[in-house]
Every structure is written in C-alpha cells, then in structure tokens.
Amino acid sequence: MKFIDEYRDAAGARQLAGAIRKATTRPWTIMEVCGGQTHAIVKFGIDELLPPEITLVHGPGCPVCVTPLELIDRALEIAARPDVTFCSFGDMLRVPGSRTDLLSLKAGGADVRIVYSPLDAVRLARDNPEREVVFFAVGFETTAPPNAMSVYQAKREGLKNFSLLVSHVLVPPAMEAILGSPHNRVQGFLAAGHVCAVMGYTEYLPIAAKYRVPIVVTGFEPLDILQGVLMCIEQLESGRAEVENQYARAVQREGNRPAQEIVREVFRVVPRKWRGVGEIPQSGLGLTEPYAAFDAEQKFGVTGVTAEESPDCISGLILQGLNKPIECSAFGTRCTPEHPLGATMVSNEGACAAYYRYRRPGRTETK
C-alpha cells in the first residue's frame, strides 16, 4: 500500500539501524511523545533494532491515558442520564471510571454511541431534537480542529441540544513539565508528527533552546521512527539542540493555518489536570466565552465530581518516562487490560497495554 509499505521496508529498517549504531558512542535517553509512536515501537519491535546505549522512554501523548479519572466519572454521570445520547471515539468506551465504564453503562441501557467524527454527533443532535447529544472531546492538538468545527457548526445551526465534554490537552506544556522536573532523564524528543501537522513546529523552538534538547518531529511508521532516532542521536552526539522535521511529507513549519484558526475561534488555553501527572498550567483547551453554552460540564452540573486514583498505579511515572511498565509490581498481575488499575493499561496507545500485548515478561524469550 502506498505511503505504508515503503515505510515498513525491512532492508530500509536494517540500513537505518546500522546508521544509528554507527552514530552512537554514548548512552542516550530519548522520549517518543506520542502514544501512536509507542505502539508502533513495541508492535514492530523497533527498539530491538537499536544499540543498547539508546533507551527509548514513552511519553505522555496518549489522550485516553492522560484524561483524568474525575473527568471520566463526569462523562459516566452525564451518559447515565436518560435524556442524553453520549458520543465518543471507540477507545474511550473501555476506560474505567471509579465505579463503571461507558461500555457497561451502554449494556445497562444508556444511549452510548461510537462515532467516527464529531460531526456525526452534530448530525445526531440535528436529527433528534428531543435528545441531549454530548460528544466526549478528548485528545491533543490533532483532534482539536474537528472538535472545534463541531461546536462551530452546532452554533451556526442554532442547535441547543449539542454539547462537548472537553478534555483537550496540549503537547508543549507537557514536554516542559517533563524537562523541568528534577528527576528528568530525557535528553532528546521525538515530537508527535500528527500534532505538528496541525500546529507546525515553531512552538518547539524556544523549548529546544531553553532546555538544550534536540526535538525531531517524527512520523509513525517504523522507518519514520528509526530516522527520527537517527536525527536525534546525530544532534546529541554533535552537541546540537535544534528542532528538525523528519515527517516532512505531512508537517510544514507553520502547520495547518485554517485548522489553527478554527481552534482559536472555539477554544482558549486553560490549565488542565493530567492523569497521573497532576495539573499543568496553560496545558489544555476549554471553550471560549461565545461557545460557553456548549460546555457539557456546566450544562449538566457535574463540575463537582471528584475521584481518587488507585494508589498501586504508577502510570504518572510511566507517562513522564521515569519508569517502564514492566517495572510496576502490579503489571500483568493485579493490572491487566481486563482489569486495568490505570489508563495506560486501557488504551491501545497506552504504554502498559502495548507492553502487555506484545511483550510480557517471561513470554518473549522466544526467538
């Protein structure tokens, strides 16, 4: 398949891995920011091709994982209302709240739907004026434009029965939170290609300069990731700390301007709580004043719902790259995809779920 096969080519992968080995003289720790990259690394075994000096740590870029427990509880409270049709992308449905999850609510009779686009939720609101249609707007900068577009469209059509439960987060503040931590061990970043396709990469220039850290905008296929690692290693070895673009076939320096405009129209930057990490200032998006009527949290009065995390779960440390999933005592025993203690085990893109699915300890010594 075009644009897929050429980036999964075994000979190309070997060649890049060889170049990385040649370029590497010292230990380096690199973080891939996006959960999609984590998934590809573990699925294709990309880290197995790297020299032992390179450690890849998995970043916070899994939207399902960083959605705080209390917001999931709020979603569940809204979805359980008999007048609500609750719409979400598929992978949020399995994420457990404090007591239940959306799939179980659905089985119990709640009207919970998987949609493929937020505009499908707007259509549901238009077609069912007697129902309150709520869309769970989860994600990073990548999903912000279509989610913004849904509210924009709903307002233009005068739909009063549509609202968003917003849980949008932003990548650069999370990277700064990691770099600013006294425990930080990340020396270089593979930035999330899809986020940069929307936002461009100029906002990473001050981060690279301030923290003296190379940042390589990287795609999601095996050869993309290997090339991103190579570019990052070459910078580290030569003492450079620049922003480079590996994913040039999708990412331009300035990003997608119309997408940014609709996001600015509908959303404003607000502080957000990250699951496992805590509140990060200016790290998320909330609705702007003209669109405040579309805020589901206000509309359904659920802002008071709070929740406590499982004390056994170390997903916060994992999301910051401080621990690997297999270093958690609950991994694969008390915490599995069927009974997850934290969100990194639930989402497909979560680091724990990826490790559980592709390489459980004691099961991978199989070559």
Add this chain to the structure above:
Amino acid sequence: MTPGLPATCPLPLSQYPHVLMAHGGGGRLMNQLIEKVFAESFRNPALDQRHDGARLEAGAGRLAFSTDSYVVRPLFFPGGDIGTLAVNGTVNDLAMCGARPKWLSAGFIIEEGLPMETLWRVAQSMKQAAAAADVQIVTGDTKVVDRGKGDGLYLNTAGVGVIEHEQVIAPGSVQPGDVVLLSGDVGRHGMAIMSVREGLEFESTIESDCAPVAATVMKLFEAGLKVHCLRDLTRGGLSAALNEIAEVARVKIAIAEDAVPVQESVRGACEILGFDPLYVANEGRFVAIVPEADAPRALDILKQAHPEAGVIGWVGAAERGLVTLQSRIGATRILDLLSGEQLPRIC
C-alpha cells in the same frame, strides 16, 4: 440465481407483505409460510417427510456435530447475507472437525414486520449456499417475536457431518515441527460488515470472503495427507485461532507477518480505523496445521482453491501456549488474544 427459480416470493405477498405474529402461531399462516418459503426452497427427501425431525442414513463411522447462531447486522452485506453465512458457517465448522458436511437444521427467529421478500431472499441464499456446499437442510424451526424484540432475523443452524478417515483433527494433535498453512487473504468479512454497518465509504467495496471450505478440506483427506488441526478464522481472526490452538496443544506457533496476505482495501480500512487485520473476522478462511512432510502437497491443494494460500509459520516446543509474530522489519513479538473487541481509536 439458479435458472428456473422464482425470483420473487411465491406466497400471496399482496396479502402478507410482512411477517405477522400469526406466521409463528402454529396455525394455517405458519403452515403456509413453511410450505411456500422453507419447504419450497430447501426441498429434499428428509425434509419432505414433514416430521418433527429428520431421519437420516449415516452409515458406519464417526460423526461430527456443530451448531452456530447468526445475528449479523445488516442482514445483507457485500459478498453475502445472513443466509449464506448461516449455511457456510456451520458447514465450515464441520469441515474443521475433518468431517464431510451432510445435513443442516435451520432455526429462524423472525421479528414481526420483517418484509416477506427479505425472508424469501435469505431462504434463496441458503438454498444456493447449501447446494454449493453439497449439504441438505433437513429440519427446521420458525418463531416470530414481537416487533422491536429482534434485529429483523436471527438464524441458527446445526449440522452433522461424516468423518471418513481415522485421523483425529484437533488442537491436541498439533506437534512441534508442524507447518501452519493459511488458506487465503484475511480480514475481509469483518471489514466488509464494518464498512456497511458504520457507513464508512472507501474507494473500493470490500467484499466478505464468506464461502464454504469443506470441498478443499475433503481434498486433503482424499489425497491421503496427514492433517493435525484445522481451524476457521471467524471471530477474533487469525490471532484468536492460533492462540486457542497453541494454548490447548501447549506449543509455540511462530508466524511471519509478511507471509499473511491482506487485500489492499482491507489494509487501508484497518489503517484508518486502527484495526489489526490479524484480529478481524473471516468467513471463508482457515488454517491447516500439518506435518512438515505433507505440507507441500497440502499447500498445492489449498492453492487450487485460493492462489494466495501459503505457509505462514511453524510449530515449536514450548511449556505453555504462545504465538509469536515476526514483524515486517524483522523483530519478534507476542501475537496475543484481544481482551475485548477492537475499538476504533482517537487519532
């Protein structure tokens, strides 16, 4: 459609364009429905006896017996419908036991209000699928449930097949050193259903692979080949089938990702939705695990039915069941069961 077959339902449709509760009530209307739709479509000596069950001549030897229920939505999809699925599904389950499928039962649970024309079309599909698989539908049952209590139509088929050889076809027969053969490309049925159900539009229509595989399987036995295990790749796809076999046989099955054929359109749809084709359902594909010595001839037979059939892996010794996959770029990982169904991801 078979020549000479009435293209439309012979019931006095003008009178009953939809199925009524009374069509399941045991009276004249039910008799009419059975007579005009089912008996008319499935006609054979056992069914024509109009008894409470079918009396069959099985001869000596072992039998295989299997059942499956079909609740697919929508009822009609590219490459098949609930009728073809119900016949082929049970035919294939019998074939996976190493049996030659002979007789099926058909249970119809019909939602009140189903267009009679729909029921007729499904019956015609079943008739054709049964003819193609060389099986007879010899007994059946009809129930009608209140409107809103069913998805139009649910089907159940059970089937009996005759085992004409001495081999034990089961996961427990699998041994280290065996070769894993796959009968064709994977992922089509699941993605065909997914794209019509969710209204996803792709450039080319994905057609279900729904088909009977019994004839191909019988050729393996007719050729005198040793076969250790057969498994069709329905729910959970290739991955679930291999994991179930490895678990029971306590072996390691190692497969190579690039040896598993996946149609371009299926790969594209999976990429968009974040699905892995190795976990997507099929309705006309199976794996055959055979001793290495018999693998080349078995592969020849599979290739006659589907040119993309191939060797995808090998069985090795292990203390507990394990399936591994060598990725396209050469690294090895676990190929595990999914914990639930695949869900489309956020980005």
